[in-house]
Amino acid sequence: MAKSWEPGICNERSGFLFSHECNLPPYGTCSRCQKPICADHSHELVNRPGVMLCTSCVKKEQKQHQRGGTGKSRHRRDRHDDYYDYGEEPYFYGGYYYGREYYDSEYGGGRHDPNDFTEADAESLAGEIDEGFEADMSES
Amino acid sequence: MQSSSTRRRWFVYALGGGLGHLTRAVALARAAVRDQAEGKSHHRTEIVLLTNSPFAGFTPISQELGVHHQVVRLSHNLSRNETANRVVDLIRAERFDTLVIDTFPRGLGGELAPLLPNLRCRKVLVHRDLAPKYCSQFRLSHFLHHFDLVVVPGEPASFDDFPRAKRTAPWLIRDQHELLSPREARRLLNVRSDDRPVVAVIGSGRDEEIERMQCFASQLASEFASRAAVRFIAPGSGRRSDSRLPSRSNLTTDHLWPFFQSILGVSIIVGGGGYNCVHEARATRTRYIGLSWPRLYDRQRRRLQDSERAADFEQARHRVRTAIEAHPETLSFRSCNFDNGVHGAIRAIDAL
Known part of the structure; x- marks a missing residue:
């Protein structure tokens, strides 16, 4: 069953430092999940002008492409960046950054090393960084 | 014949941004102080109130808390570690019979977690709503057992069915x-x-x-x-x-x-x-x-x-x-008739 979204507000929860509700008015809807999204949480695909995705769907897309590209050459990754070049947007700092480091590693070109820093490690670490519990003494 | 009063000393932990934690803590402390002044309680309550609210410096807290109180204002510009160190030092140095912690069972920076199990005083948590992910990440359902009382001030909260939870009406800084x-x-x-x-x-x-x-x-x-x-x-x-x-x-x-x-x-x-x-x-x-x-x-x-x-x-x-x-x-004019939950909370703390 399709997920229902609350109309009239942006339903995206991705944040720079931690996930939180976004109460801005919607700018459009995500082409993939149909979620109402504000301008800040809308990302236009570089090679498909007019197609907007929400931040969560872009992140999922990036991860899928990374998985598909594990063990491939740098050129393959560069082609992904043609599609999803969001490195300068704050929503894509953090966990995804670790994924890039892994990709860029000289040791990542051949086999998958079970002792290496994996994407799952990055995700779990990103979760803690995203939330930031017990780190910010001005929170409430 | 006037009965003799007993002294009680509460340490109220109200760290957190904005004015919310401070206002809720003052509401409770103020009512405890006034209960004795109005003859409703035989306890003479002394308050130590700890805040890092950026508004604490220009908020007349002392006017609310009567004679026997101490407000400790930590700068909101301190880092997490600086704040945590000062909180720990203060709790170790102070003498109190009841520790009341607003909202954060482990302390805002987690600094109370190692201290709480060994503190020999009554421990009370004011349990306002909390993000479920925080509750699960720090296994708060287990940590809550360090508290003698969990007061739930007027709204649903993650652990409001805790065995030692006491629900009250919402806490307000004035009675009707x-x-x-x-x-x-x-x-x-x-x-x-x-x-x-x-x-x-x-x-x-x-x-x-x-x-x-x-x-x-x-x-x-x-x-x-x-x-x-x-x-x-x-x-x-x-x-x-x-x-x-x-x-x-x-x-x-x-x-x-x-x-x-x-x-x-x-x-x-x-x-x-x-x-x-x-x-x-x-x-x-x-x-x-x-x-x-x-x-x-x-x-x-x-x-x-x-x-x-x-x-x-x-x-x-x-x-x-x-x-x-x-x-x-x-x-225009509207009638209201509300119960201030701070009084129920004070009764529950006194009953410990």
Whole structure:
């Protein structure tokens, strides 16, 4: 069953430092999940002008492409960046950054090393960084 | 014959941003102090109140807490580690029989977690709503067993079914009989008319939120100049508190804390989704329009009911206009009859 979204507000929860509700008015809807999204949480695909995705769907897309590209050459990754070049947007700092480091590693070109820093490690670490519990003494 | 009083000393931990933690803590401590002064309790309560609210420096806390109290203000500019070290030092140095912790069972920075199991005093948690992910990440359901009492102040919370939980009405910083009459309140708000609608826009929370609320209040003041008195309620009680805000010549700013004492003079409140504002408005049946701000622990959007929540400033403005134009009769005198949950909490603490 399709997920229902609350109309009239942006339903995206991705944040720079931690996930939180976004109460801005919607700018459009995500082409993939149909979620109402504000301008800040809308990302236009570089090679498909007019197609907007929400931040969560872009992140999922990036991860899928990374998985598909594990063990491939740098050129393959560069082609992904043609599609999803969001490195300068704050929503894509953090966990995804670790994924890039892994990709860029000289040791990542051949086999998958079970002792290496994996994407799952990055995700779990990103979760803690995203939330930031017990780190910010001005929170409430 | 007058019975002799016993001394009790409470350490109230109220770290956290904004004014919410501080206001809730003062509400409890103030009531405990006044109970003895009014002969309702034989305990002479001494309070040590710990805060790092950026507003604590220009909020008249001492006026609220009577003679036997100590307010420890930590700078909100300290790092997590600096704050944690000072909290630990203070708790080790102070003598108290009851530790009351607002909201964060492990402390805001987790600094209380190693201390709490070994503290030989009564431990009370004030359990306001918390983000479930925080609860699960730090296994708070297990950690809660270090507390002798968990007080749930008037709203659903993650562990309100904890065996040692005590639910109370929402905590308020004034009892009903302490509120100013509508006329007195309007004079305090610098409103001369007794029947003109009064819109109070509450400036609280983070700096940028206060600035946005002030800007919004200014817009309302211009739009409704002929139909309503718009007041911006600045945080704290001194001019220093809003020195960083831009000057807006069309807007009257009132420096009031606690604002609640003046609420009966107000027809419509525009505020955030924080605990105190929302429950103060509900207790007094005051029309409330709330914008939920993102918080790490507090789910403001969840607290606000559909009829209270505005998705953005434009919707808030529309609701103000609707209220003023369509239902002016409902904005005048309103009866209220509320129970202040702090008294039930004090009884529960005394019963330990």
